[in-house]
Amino acid sequence: MQTTQFELVDSSRQRVIPVAAYYAAAETGASTPTRKLALLNHGYGGKNTDYTFIAQNLVAHGYYVASLQQDLPGDAPMPTATGNVYQARYPYWARGVQTMLFALKALKRRQPGLDLRHVLVVGHSNGGDMAMLLAQQHPELVQKVISLDNRRVPFPRQRRPEILSLRSSDQVADPGVLPSPAEQAKYHTTIIQLPATLHNDMWDGATEAQKREINYLISRFLQ
Known part of the structure; x- marks a missing residue:
C-alpha cells in the first residue's frame, strides 16, 4: 500500500482541505488501474490520519481511499449537546457534505481512473452523521455507507445506498436515527452492536482485537 498527503483547494468556499490518500502500489510497468473511491470522514476533533487500519482494509478491497480533514483551524467549535442539537449542528454536517461533493469532482480530476459509480463513504461519529446526510441528499452518488x-x-x-452501521456499547443514537427492525429488513440496512467497543475506540487507538472485529465486519459487508 502507498500513502500520500495533499491539499484540495475549494476556491468557491476559500477552504483548503487536507487529504490523506491510501491506495495499492501499481506494478512496475503497469498502467494506472481503475479503482473504486472511498471517502473517509473522521470524528469531531480527530484527524484524517487517525483511521489507517480501516483505510488499509479498504485498499485491500480495491478502493482508493481519500481521508478528508473536515475540521480545520479557524473553524468555529461545534455547539455542545444542549437544546435542539440537530438544528444547531446541521450547518457543520452540511459543510461536510459540501466538502465531500467538492472532493468527488476534484479527486476525479486528480485521478482520472477513479470509478465514481461505486463510491463508498465511511464516517465515525460526527463524520458518520456527515455521511448519512450525504446519503439522504445525494443517494445517486453513493453506493455504500459505513457508519x-x-x-x-x-x-x-x-434502498440506495447500502448501509452498514457498527454501534458502540456506550453511546445511544437519538430517537428516530436508527431504522426499526422492519425498516432494516425492507431497506437491507445492517446494524451490528459491538459489545466490547466504546464510541471513542473506533480509530487507530483501538485494541488489535477491536480492529480485527471492525475490519472483519467491514470486509463481510463489502464482499
Whole structure:
C-alpha cells in the first residue's frame, strides 16, 4: 500500500482541505488501474490520519481511499449537546457534505481512473452523521455507507445506498436515527452492536482485537 498527503483547494468556499490518500502500489510497468473511491470522514476533533487500519482494509478491497480533514483551524467549535442539537449542528454536517461533493469532482480530476459509480463513504461519529446526510441528499452518488456510531442524523429510509452501521456499547443514537427492525429488513440496512467497543475506540487507538472485529465486519459487508 502507498500513502500520500495533499491539499484540495475549494476556491468557491476559500477552504483548503487536507487529504490523506491510501491506495495499492501499481506494478512496475503497469498502467494506472481503475479503482473504486472511498471517502473517509473522521470524528469531531480527530484527524484524517487517525483511521489507517480501516483505510488499509479498504485498499485491500480495491478502493482508493481519500481521508478528508473536515475540521480545520479557524473553524468555529461545534455547539455542545444542549437544546435542539440537530438544528444547531446541521450547518457543520452540511459543510461536510459540501466538502465531500467538492472532493468527488476534484479527486476525479486528480485521478482520472477513479470509478465514481461505486463510491463508498465511511464516517465515525460526527463524520458518520456527515455521511448519512450525504446519503439522504445525494443517494445517486453513493453506493455504500459505513457508519461507525453516528448518533444524530437519521439513516435514509431507502434502498440506495447500502448501509452498514457498527454501534458502540456506550453511546445511544437519538430517537428516530436508527431504522426499526422492519425498516432494516425492507431497506437491507445492517446494524451490528459491538459489545466490547466504546464510541471513542473506533480509530487507530483501538485494541488489535477491536480492529480485527471492525475490519472483519467491514470486509463481510463489502464482499
